Amino acid sequence: MHKPTRAAGRSTWKTRSGDVIVVLLVLAAAAASILLVSRANAGEKGSIAVVEVGGREVRRFTLGPGQASRRFTVEGTQGTSTFEIKDGRVRMVESACRDKVCIGMGWVDTAGRAIVCLPNRVTIRITGGREPGVDTVSE
Amino acid sequence: MAPTRRVTNLALLVSLGLVLSVIEASLPPLLPVPGAKLGLANIATVIALYLFGPGMALEVTVIRATLGGLLRGSVVGLVLSLSGGIASTLMMILLYVTLKRFMSVIGVSVAGAVTHNVFQLAAAYLLVRQPALFYYLPYLILAAVPTGLFVGLASRRVGRSLEALSLEARY
Numbered sequence: 001m002h003k004p005t006r007a008a009g010r011s012t013w014k015t016r017s018g019d020v021i022v023v024l025l026v027l028a029a030a031a032a033s034i035l036l037v038s039r040a041n042a043g044e045k046g047s048i049a050v051v052e053v054g055g056r057e058v059r060r061f062t063l064g065p066g067q068a069s070r071r072f073t074v075e076g077t078q079g080t081s082t083f084e085i086k087d088g089r090v091r092m093v094e095s096a097c098r099d100k101v102c103i104g105m106g107w108v109d110t111a112g113r114a115i116v117c118l119p120n121r122v123t124i125r126i127t128g129g130r131e132p133g134v135d136t137v138s139e
Numbered sequence: 140m141a142p143t144r145r146v147t148n149l150a151l152l153v154s155l156g157l158v159l160s161v162i163e164a165s166l167p168p169l170l171p172v173p174g175a176k177l178g179l180a181n182i183a184t185v186i187a188l189y190l191f192g193p194g195m196a197l198e199v200t201v202i203r204a205t206l207g208g209l210l211r212g213s214v215v216g217l218v219l220s221l222s223g224g225i226a227s228t229l230m231m232i233l234l235y236v237t238l239k240r241f242m243s244v245i246g247v248s249v250a251g252a253v254t255h256n257v258f259q260l261a262a263a264y265l266l267v268r269q270p271a272l273f274y275y276l277p278y279l280i281l282a283a284v285p286t287g288l289f290v291g292l293a294s295r296r297v298g299r300s301l302e303a304l305s306l307e308a309r310y
Contacts, residue, residue: 012189012239012243012244013243013244013295013298013299014243015243015245016240016241016242016243016246017241018238018241018242018243018246019242019243019245019246019249020246021242021246022242022246022247022249022250023246023249023284023288026249026250026253026280026281026283026284026287027281027284029253029280030277030280030281030284033276033277033280034277036276037273037274037276037277052267052269054267055267055268099168100168101168101172104168104170112270112271112274113271113274114269114271114272114274116263116267116269116271116272118215118219118263118266118267119213119215119216121215121266121267123267123269125269125271126271
């Protein structure tokens with residue numbers, strides 16, 4: 001197959017050792033961040049769920065084991081978010097956002113963790129109980 | 140390159156990026172993590188960088204992210220994709236310019252993907268001020284490896300073909 005000759009040509013596309021190094025560095029960074037986050041997040045089950053819209057608290061729920069399933073709705077910037085509280089855990093079940101990332105986050109029950117729906121600006125944050133310095137991660 | 144040619148190529152690359160981001164938006168999210176995306180639109184930026192140079196790459200990213208955000212009508216989305224896009228393009232330009240001899244489009248693309256994801260998370264944090272978001276940092280860094288490789292391989296394939304067509308016509 002004929003290819004036109006060019007000065008810089010093919011060599012720019014060929015895989016090089018730097019490519020492998022970049023991938024290894026990224027994997028190392030991922031491992032380091034897992035250690036960092038797991039250490040900061042070795043939290044216990046939280047006792048309170050705080051619901052916020054655009055950073056402003058709108059409701060607060062007590063979490064406890066053996067609770068029957070309850071559903072609540074909250075109005076975000078794009079529409080309604082419905083979440084479920086059951087047996088000391090919270091999850092998003094319906095959301096007006098487009099990507100539904102928040103629903104995919106599943107159940108959350110550990111202090112310091114949160115379900116975040118960026119498009120709708122709704123967050124449900126678990127607190128209460130020991131919250132071992134989540135802030136250290138953000139610095 | 141003649142100005143008309145340059146503008147035409149820029150427009151082609153921006154449209155390519157826009158079409159790719161529309162396709163990507165119709166796919167289900169890769170991971171239930173804010174900011175984790177395949178980054179198909181980045182193919183346009185990578186091609187711009189390798190065939191036309193840093194200036195073109197930055198222009199493609201800024202125009203594509205701005206137009207994409209306006210088309211979707213989401214200010215939040217615009218801010219997130221602009222910040223992630225500019226940061227990742229600058230990182231790719233830096234590596235491309237300084238380490239061209241040791242690194243191909245694959246490594247550059249992976250580095251760009253990591254930068255993109257980390258900056259999106261940082262921007263998302265600034266929006267909602269929720270420290271718990273950083274719990275997703277490992278997933279975002281890890282996700283950048285397969286997505287960056289995919290974008291790099293796709294760009295290499297497209298770039299080679301375009302080069303063979305000498306579409307860039309630099310001289």
